[in-house]
Amino acid sequence: MVELYFLLVFMIIGSVGALQAKDLLSSVVALGAVGLGLCLTFLILKAPDVAITQLVVEILSIIILIRATLRKDLPEVPTGGWMFPSAMGVGFAVILLLVALKCFPDLPVFGEPKLRVAQHYLDSGLQETGAANLVASVILDYRAYDTLGEATVLLTAVMGVLAVVRKVGRKKPDQPEEQTDA
Amino acid sequence: MIYLLCLVLFCVGIYGLLSKRNIIKMIVGLIIAEHAVNLFFILVAYRRNGRAPILAPDVAITQMVDPLPQALVLTAIVIGLATTALLVALAIRIYGKYGTYDIAKIRELRG
Amino acid sequence: MPEKPEPGMTILVKTVTRLTAWLILLYGIYIVLHGHISPGGGFAGGVIIALSFIHLMLAYGKEVVFRKLSKEMVELMESTGALVFLAIALLGLTTGYFFGNFLPAGEPFNLFSAGTIPLSNIAISFKVWAGLFAVFLALVLLRIDNVGE
């Protein structure tokens, strides 16, 4: 599994690059590279469904993000005088990783999942649902209710975007404009 | 430990979110953290020398990876996309109103 | 992209796009229909279909796409997709359960098998491509409108 480590390190470097890049466009492009690495990792980990979805979703979100950055010359602001949040970020990361390191021995060893419920899907998924793709049988039959929720999240987001981009939010009131943002 | 590297990726995302003051950079950090969580889920599902959970008429079922987390990650990816779309829409609107992506300047501009 | 007098990109891009957009569209439909047999499914396929439209739009400019389908149409399709999916769930009540699989499981590995799964895939793909395309349209239109602000 050397390639896995290789890909992960690549992703970490890519994301650091994405965050430190001087202009926004290259930051977004670096994010695209990270997404591609993730997609390959999914393939290596034998998750082709996820890899396909990740790939197309990545393309779409990159397109959306580029629409946001292409606008004009967007000079990256220097991050001076912004020490406190950085320190907070580093502190948070260190604490999280320390606790995580302590808890890893409790997790099952990598490559040997417990498979309690999943064993049932593997054994009788084909007979019960008739779908050869077990992932499809899980998302659309065993856990179809989740998928309804997922579709609804997407609908909600679309409605939300449409609501947010309305040019006029309030009707012009007949009394003086409110000035409350004190 | 592969898990640790994955969490490092998560921390990089969160760190970016906390320390950057550009709205787009914050969104980028958030997306990276999302990637890390999804990856962690798939890592947990992996079986050594496993096969993809797709059956074929002539192959017996042996050593398949856990299909359940894959299904969940599919859901999580779409949720992430939905959130990203909304965030970007908000960001573009903020840019339209304030003329900058810099969150510190936006705070100064406020009322 | 600032507004150009002539919408869209160069003739070279347009010619290539005319070919590839349809291929992408077909591939998306294939992914949707075979979601229960091979990798892919409603979501991936739906996104691919949306991408094919976005591809067209990036190359030709928004007017060409709008001639084919209006924004209202897109929103309509999205809600319809969601409703169809919910209806499939409710039809499941005929088996006694919400989301019951009310169609026979059928012969495995065939295109017409696995009960409601292909139907749900199609409903979801409609929802997804319409929804994402609506998002894209909203963001693109917003940018053009906001220039003067």
Add this chain to the structure above:
Amino acid sequence: MSDPVVLLPCFVAVPLAAAFVNSLLGKRIHWLSDLLGSLTPLILLGLSLLAVQAVRADSVLVYQVGGWKLPIGIAMVMDGLTSFMLVTVNMVTFAIAVYARDYMERYTSKEMFYTLFLLMLAGMNGVIVSGDLFNLFVFLEIAAVASYALVAFGTERHELEAAFKYAVMGTVGSLFILLGIVFLYSVTSTLNMADMGQMLAKQKDTNLILMVSVLFLMGFGLKAALVPFHAWLPDAHPSAPAPISAMLSGVLIKTLGIYALSRIFFNVIGLTPAVSSILMFLGTLSMVVGVLLAIGQRDLKRLLAYSSISQIGYVVLGIGLATPLGILGGLLHLFNHSVFKALLFLNSGALEYATGTRDLEAMGGLRKKMPVTSTTSFVASMSIAGMPPFGGFWSKLLIIMAAVQAGHLGYALWAVIVSVLTLALFARVIKNAFLGNLDDRWQGVREVPAFMQASMMALAFICLVSGTLLIPGIREVFLNQATEIFVKGSDYSILILGNI
């Protein structure tokens, strides 16, 4: 409808269907979205009352979605706590929906508002009835995404900024929750909460549980706006349209934050003393910090937002005590706070609707011009400050008594002090807004439309009578069943798995 189990999917399917139909037809048929927006919460309220009845007969109902046996498929669960939350959420939502009918006339695209509103309601109901951890997460996201968009509904600059901040922090919270779910899945290899609880009962106090607890505390703490994670709330609540502020403060942070947090800690992971004391500490901290920050505010809605943080602290303190009395008090306070804080936000919306400002210093003497608003807001203020005949008094009393009983005198003292400070705070609100001389600016002010008045009066009535929930006889039906679920702790899983 012979079998009460059929009720369960209705709680999700009805609002979703209403939202989809509304998004499809709302633009063309104008009366439809008003009708759907108010009728749906009413239907759900009726259903949830039926559910209380059903739970009383059967104690736990389990619905297996798709007919798959329990650990394999997704389960919906109806127990005392679920029905309690459902009644609270749907009742408050109904009042707010009626109010929004006139209030939202000031905004464009009202049908879009109702679609998002119904989606948010569906998300909250989905969170409450879900018996599956990942499913809970999905529905939590529906409610959260809808609320991000609703905060920005006015599309003014500060609204967009507040919505962005809220969306970023909310998404981070969701990521922590998802990471926690991943850790739990990898150890238990199941997602059903009852099944998971049974697996985890064997291995308490491991480092893994610590990690998961930390992740969930951060994630749900962000959603519930507990003090170290509260930064988004004072921006997001004032920026939203008044009905949405009422929804956010009244029910959303409770459903997504406190309900989900306590459900997972009590019934799935099992409450350890360490977590319990952290909860009590965070509760008290939120209580104190929230009220102190509220005192300096001039903007009425911002003041109410800070006071929400403080009142949420009471609820968390009560639940964190983990004694039956404390939990009872916490739940009653949750109910009370939903009602009176929703009412206060609706009042502030009515003031804004009539006068166009939220600045407390600019108001004054509005009592004569707006009798209904001033009376109802007086009732709500007295209830939040814990004056005796009103509901808020009883719940605070219970929490303080429970803290004393459990030997946490310090916490009890802080609760009393905060209560006094709250009284001072709201006395100032009443004085500045309604008493005193009428400014010439407000001569032309009129009372708000009838539907808005009706919903405020209904909520004020509930404020007045919510103390009766404690009377033996009524208490057994409603509150005790909810308390029992918490007290059972990890035995909850046996209850559910035995009830398939």
